[in-house]
Amino acid sequence: MNALGILWASPNTLLGLIAGGVGMCFGAHCHWRPQDLALVFHRWPWGPGGALTLGNVILHTGDSLDQHCVTYAHRAGHCVDDPILLADHERAHVYQYMALGVLFLPLYLLSGGVSVRNRFERAADRYAMTGSGWWPWSRPADGRRG
Template sequence: MKQAIRILWASPNSLLGLLIGLVAICSGGHVQRRRGVLEFHGGFARVLLDRLLPGGVLAMTLGHTILGVSPIALDIARDHEHIHVRQYERWGPLFLPAYVWCSIVAWWKGKRAYRDNYFEREAYGDEA
């Protein structure tokens, strides 16, 4: 029952991930299921992560979906991204606004908007 509530709470973000994943599949990408999470790679997911996000990234989590540039990138980033899955389960639809807010606060304090973000510090295993 608790897991069902966590999945439901994270579902608005998961839906966004599923929509992006569908576009990825339609553009030559692939999907796999690992540890109860859908992982999309290639196609539009690769374009999004390589070109549309500053600096490019290997993977990105949206609820119970993970977008990756390739299967190898997903293998490398999986443990980190699954910490974000747990964060989405705790924060639900508030996760994305909270994540952006933490990046703004870090930047405002003269720190790195990505690496010093509270959620990233937790996912990297740093003191948060």
């Protein structure tokens, strides 16, 4: 099943590989993270910080995905959540890409882009907090809006 998901996400992964390769010209380095089913480019030299997932590639501006960060809802002041692991959040996006393939980027952008309103980001935060619920159209167990 993972092989089919990786194949279905491959057009987006190719975009990530190109971006990661360009980043390597400016000091990024990469390694495979089997637990995330992703090739991670660390010290990716552009952007405001954090990470961006493209298929089975994660572009990360820092040194390790195993760092804590806050949820989108916490950052927006909607609630107070415990910190989550960035790796768990990005792994949810990898799963989303593997399920949606080439449909991921248009659906993500139609859902609001990088924002607390985006169901893909809320689902990734939910997955990072609970270990389940990465599907953008699933409902949280407590009944709140997902």
